[in-house]
Amino acid sequence: MKTITALNYDASSTRWLHIKQENKLFKNKLEFLFFSFFFFFFFFNRIHTAYKLLIKVSENLTKKNVTFFPISQMGILRTKQTLSFLILLNFSSLVFTTDNTNVVYKGCSEQKLGQQSSVNLQTLLSSLVAASGQKTFAATTTGDGQNAVTGVYQCRGDLSASDCYLCISKIPSKISKLCGDVAAARIQLNGCYLRYEVVGFRQVPQTQLLYKVCGSKKVNDGVGFEAKRDSAFGMVENGVKSGNLFYTGSYSSLYVLGQCESSLGNDDCGNCVKSAEEQAKLECGDSISAQIYLFSCFISYSFYPNGVSTTSSSSGSGGNPHTERTVALAVGGVAAFGFLIVCLMFLKSVLKKRNHGKY
Template sequence: MGLPTKLSPFMCSALLFYTVFASFPFAITSADFTNLVYKGCASQKFQDPSSSQTLKSLFDSLVLQSSQKTFLSTTSGEGQNAISGLYQCRGDLTTSQCNSCVKKIPTLASKLCGEVVAARVQLGGCYLRYEIAGFKQVSGTEFLFKICKSDQASGSSGFEEKRDSAFAMVENGMKNGTGGLFYAGTYQSVYVLGQCEGDLGTGDCGDCVKSADQKAKTECGDSISGQIYLQKCYINYSYYPNGVPSITSSSGTVGSRHHTQRTVAIAVGGLAAFGFLVVCLMFVRQLMKKHGGKHGDYY
């Protein structure tokens, strides 16, 4: 079937609507805050068959709340079969991003760990952990995982001093409550980010981050970037010899990128819509001229 040779006003409107909104899917992108960082799985499996359903109920509750809060700790079940769990989203994520991050974890936990009595899954922007009643407790500063880039800053002028000053900045920011339980910033050529678990006080948060900073020095040495994960806090840092890119926090990076893409999509859609509008107006003008020749002008 061929295309119509004439455009009706209704078709113009439909084309205009389609052109504007067809451009918007290009603004949707995936973000690295849902990428897997690491997983920790207990070796012991559930003994009680009902524990699987209890864990599912816990996951459902945590995922539901993640659309409203960036941290939640709760318990599902009772007695020896109770399972406690929590999630923590990075402080620069919106609740929508937090939910997108957290809701990926239950499936990952099941795939990576199976039905174990305790597990923790860490993504780029959030983590979720759970444990059955009576599971062994560990210190909030227990060392869990590290990522140290192989590239070294050896020979770079003042790397250690800049890194240590950046660490001190984030420690003080946490202790003073400047950034709450999340802090991100730049000191000269070093970008640093710290996040604590939501039930920590600012003093304990600062102490936890300080432990993570010290661990970064011993574990990563002169690596130009590193990530250190403790039980109740984590940090990551990056060294840019030629200067940190024009960002002040990870929220600024993500926000700017999304804003730019939305702007481009709207601009492209707007230009295309304007083009169709011009075509439609020209058609209507010609139509009016024809009607004017036969029946007189409209005005």
């Protein structure tokens, strides 16, 4: 009797242990699936972001021919050594983020601000940042007499007010870091710019060339590049005059963008953009891409000799839909493969635990 009781007890105890072990495995599986699900989407998002980052870096690496031009008395990188150093700094920043707040170029005067003008500048910057949450362009003056400071900001025409605010709000700290307490400065980011100056500071012509970037790769004109570029430039020139001083579009695989400062009239904007186009031809020639920044307007273009899957003369983004779909498929495949490997490893672990439970 005792032996039977002992056997029944051992059997019950063993069964209870197995049930407890199975329930524990089931609980771990739920937890693992939950974290695997979270990891999958996190991994997919990081890979996709990293791929877009690498694409952006590669695009910037092709733009090697960079030149700064002085704005009146604003000492903008007068030596090649200084320029090279800034390019390295910008590239280091680009490695970590490629958004609208990346610095394109800076212009800083050599003249310093007086104490009262410095106070007025801080008030001015705060006012401009606050306004950027409501509109994409504003100009204002703070202070009186010789201590007054005037400032202007503008965001790219395709940015919303909230994105404009995020862009402009980064500039005050960049002014402090890149220029210091100077009488005039201009900071151009990818998505916006802000400039200020003390009253009476020497003015600059609207069509003064401030900055250029020419793609290092050249185009074989056997594809009719010059004719396509001239046609696209004509679209930009007409577009800015009839489209709120901003235009983006494409023509035969050549993507273009142009924008004028909102203080300009339509005709002045058209003339400014035309000057920028002439500078692009003169400075960049048959480069596959270019960015030209004048004092009151800028243009950019990128040419895809092999074509893109879809083109539109009024494209708002200037992106390559075929490339984006290819990226999505490639990244999805990589993420799915990685997730499959993790699942197989988990399955192997579960089977091992179950085999151990039989002993």
